[in-house]
Amino acid sequence: MSSRPVDLIAWLVLPFVVCIWAAAAWGQATAVPGGLYAYSALINMTRATYQGRPVLILDGRALVGIPLSAKPGTHSLTITGPSGKSVNHEFSVLAKQYPEQRLTLANQRMVDPEPHDLERIRRETASMRERYLSFTKFVDEVRPFVKPVDGITSSPFGRRRFLNDKPRNPHSGLDIAANHGTPVTAPAPASVSLTGDFFFNGKTVILDHGQGLVTMYCHLSEIAVAEGDIVNRGHTLGLVGATGRATGPHLHWSVSLNGYRVDPEQVISVLAVDLAAQ
8 A cells, every 4th residue: 555645644734733742852942042943843854944054853853043133933944854845844933132241352453353354354254154054964973962161151142242332243152261271172073174263263163063063162272173183072172262352261162053053051951862762
C-alpha cells in the first residue's frame, strides 16, 4: 500500500500542531528578540529556514536564532521534509525590553571613529559578517556548550548602550570580567574561521561549530590559535585582555545562530539538554 496518504496527512497537520513538550526538551528557549525558538516537527526535517536563512537541526529539532531587531508578532519557519515539499510553521515572538547601559570611554575615537578609521571598520565588519553567515556541517558534538571563561558577568546580552551619552547598537554578546591573562577556552568542538586584531573588537577569534552556530571572542591580550585549526571543547583560544574598545580586562563573547546574535546564556541552557534521550 502506498504511504502517500499518510505523508499528505502529516504535511496538512504539521502547520497547525505545536508540540507542547518541545520547549521543555530544549531547555529555556524563549522566542523574544535576541532569543531562541525551538521547534520539533511531526516528521523528519531535512531542512528548515527562517527569514531565508538555514537554521540548525539537531536530533530532528530546529533551533532558530531571533534577531535583536525582530518585531513582536507572528513569524514563520519553513520546514522541508524527505519528499522535498515545504510548509510554513508560524510561531509568536514576544516583546522584550532590555535595560540601558551607559559607559564612559576616555578615547573619544572609539565612540566617533575618525574618517580614516571607517574604511578599516567596514572591511573588518564585512569579514566578520561573512563568517557569521557561514553554514557548514557539524565538526563534532556541541553538547554541553560551556562558558569559555570563569568570571563575573559585567554586561549581559541585549542592553541598549550609550557611549559617552551617545546611543549605539544594543550589546550583542556577553561581557565576562576576568583577570588579564586568564585562558579563554572553546565551549564546544569547532574550526577556527577567523582571527585578527580589529578596531573595535581588538584581538579576536571566531569559531564555526557548524550549521550556523558561530561564536566570537573579543578583546583578547593574546591569540593562541590560527585560522583553519580544529579545536576541541576546553582548547585554549587566547587570553583575556582589554584590546580594542574596552574599559578593562574582560571577554566579550558572542553567539550567533543563522546569522543573528543571540543570548549566550540561553544557548548554554538549551544545549545542556541531551536531546537524544528525550
